Amino acid sequence: MLRTHQNQVTLWDSILPESLLSLPAELERIDQILNDERFMWPFLENFNTTMGRPTVPVQTYLRLKYIKFRYQLGYETLVQEVSDSLHWRRFCYIAIDQKVPDATTLIKARKRYGEGTIEHLNELLVKKLSEERVIRHRKFRTDTTVVESDIHHPTDATLLQDGVSAITRTINRIRKVASHATEGFVDQTDIVKRKVLSFAKVLRRRMSRSWDEVNKITQDVVEITESVLQQAESVIEKLQRSTKQSVQKQKHGLQSLVDQTERLLEQAKQVVSGNRIIPDRLISIYDPMARPIKKGKLAKKVEFGYKVRIDETESGFVTGYAVYSGNPSDDEMLIPAVEHHQEIFGSAPHAVATDRGFGSRKNERVLQEELGVKHVSTPFRGKKSKKRTELEQEPWYKDLQRFRAAGEAKIGLLKQKYGLNRSRFRGHSGTAVWVGFRILTHNLRRAAQVSK
Structure with a gap:
């Protein structure tokens, strides 16, 4: 049985001092954002049932997930830390005399809700912040990275x-x-x-x-x-x-x-027998869909996992993402990424900037003629004509390339501070959930920082 809310008012609220009842600034702002009823829609649409045992209330589940991914805690550690913190209990709507949901309960809930729910939550958050004019979306950049699977090096x-x-x-x-x-x-x-x-x-x-x-x-x-x-x-x-x-x-x-x-x-x-080149080879029995991916890194020539596309605007929010099996070409991802941006915000971006992996004449033509993007900064691979060289020397083109380079810093931040470097959830679906919650946590924290 799906539960969305939980009554938090108890006798302890009249006994505890005000300093313990008030939330820190970051958690207070995030609590205000998550109190929007639209974040209940994905759960009500797909999991609204009156049969079975009551679930963890959705408002509690989302806040527990934020704390888990914000501080990179394991489930057992999360339960213990929330149990010992009055502020975190208050934030998660868990009364002092109430037991924190068990780690296995949270794991089962994550598997039940799946990747579609977290993807929908990210879209709702981006739309909400856009309506509040927190997100600007005239500039658009996208890049890809590899999220490694939780497997050992395969031999x-x-x-x-x-x-x-x-x-x-x-x-x-x-x-x-x-x-x-x-x-x-x-x-x-x-x-x-x-x-x-x-x-x-x-x-x-x-x-x-x-x-x-x-x-x-x-x-x-x-x-x-x-x-x-x-x-x-x-x-x-x-x-x-x-x-x-x-x-x-x-x-x-x-x-x-x-x-x-x-x-x-x-x-x-x-x-x-001597054949060392085997297409579509299995690299793990625990994550059969993980693939070896080469991204041209000196430190890691081959990474084992899933390719992820990260979309961002000039406001520093991640507005879209996608998890791919294998290593598809980057230039195949650009048009779907811009179309998703157009679907979320209702209009195409004014400018698009990518690295040369996304660049092609076809993509540039579709962006300008069909989607209405005014400025496209996507360098081509190979030898350039004189006209193309002059275009790439234009001040606006170079400015967009500097804007594009900052996207690599965002990916580095997501990997170092939010654990996007390695997925602890196995399989394509598990990795999509892992990436989705990491991005949701980043966007919520970013929204709290902007509104200070």
């Missing part, structure tokens, strides 16, 4: 180790409810672990023949994994006769892990 042997470990853990859980099906299964996780740890000793030599030894160790891990898969398939076959729902659920989970590990096994065999 063929360590990925097979993950598969063996996950299969073994699942079979150990099955042993508690259907021990007959797991008879004969041998735990080989320690053997695989020793093989993987031996890589460090081999690679420390820094000699060309070390790669032959690496391939030999990988081949040993491949053979162990094949043995584990055979045993796992035998367990699945024995579970076919069971009618228990819990057992069938465990069986489907085990089958999924076996399928993914078989794919990893095939990849490892190709690498050992």
Whole structure:
């Protein structure tokens, strides 16, 4: 059952001094913003039901999320810190004699509401701030970055180790409810672990023949994994006769892990045989949709995760974003980004500035002729004509490029202060939620700073 509000008035309100009842300036301004009833719309439209147990009130949920992402707290730490703070309790509409929602409850709520809800909340906030003339939107800039998945650096042997470990853990859980099906299964996780740890000793030599030894160790891990898969398939076959729902659920989970590990096994065999270029290779069984992405960085030649587009205006607010699977070309993202800006604010921006990754003659023509953008500062790649060179030397063009360069600082701020560098929520949907809440937190804090 969806609850949007919670009555905060208690006996303690008449006992506590005023200094404890008043909120700090930042939280007070954010509380005023979130009290707008429009922020209840995404929840009422999609989750308004009178059946089941009451949910965490939406006004409490949103404020708990702000504190979590504002101070980069884990769920357990969040619950503990809010429990110990009168100001944070007041901000989250949790009375002194009331228990703070459990960490598992907040995790389930996040999974239930999904990426569509947080995306809608961000749009509503931007529209509200635009109506209050807090956001100016004549200038527009966009850039892309990579949000890394919460996975380790993938190598063929360590990925097979993950598969063996996950299969073994699942079979150990099955042993508690259907021990007959797991008879004969041998735990080989320690053997695989020793093989993987031996890589460090081999690679420390820094000699060309070390790669032959690496391939030999990988081949040993491949053979162990094949043995584990055979045993796992035998367990699945024995579970076919069971009618228990819990057992069938465990069986489907085990089958999924076996399928993914078989794919990893095939990849490892190709690498050992000499084929090191495998398109669409699986880089994690825990986040199968994560992809290796090259952005030309010296420190990190390859990042593993999802590509994210960040849109911004001259007011310093993030007005749009999108999370992509793989590494699509930047020039494919510019027109949808400007169209989204036009949908949010009701008009196209006066000026658009991007780096050369977004630049193309087609994009420039569409922006000027179809969308009505007056000034477009998108440098082209490759050799330029004399006319193009003269255009890029114009003062307004250079001014927009300086405006564009500040967008990289915004991305750096989001990564360092708001945790956008690595998503702790797995999968494309989880990463979209992670990015959405980070941007919502940034915009709320920015609104509180502007209104001081």
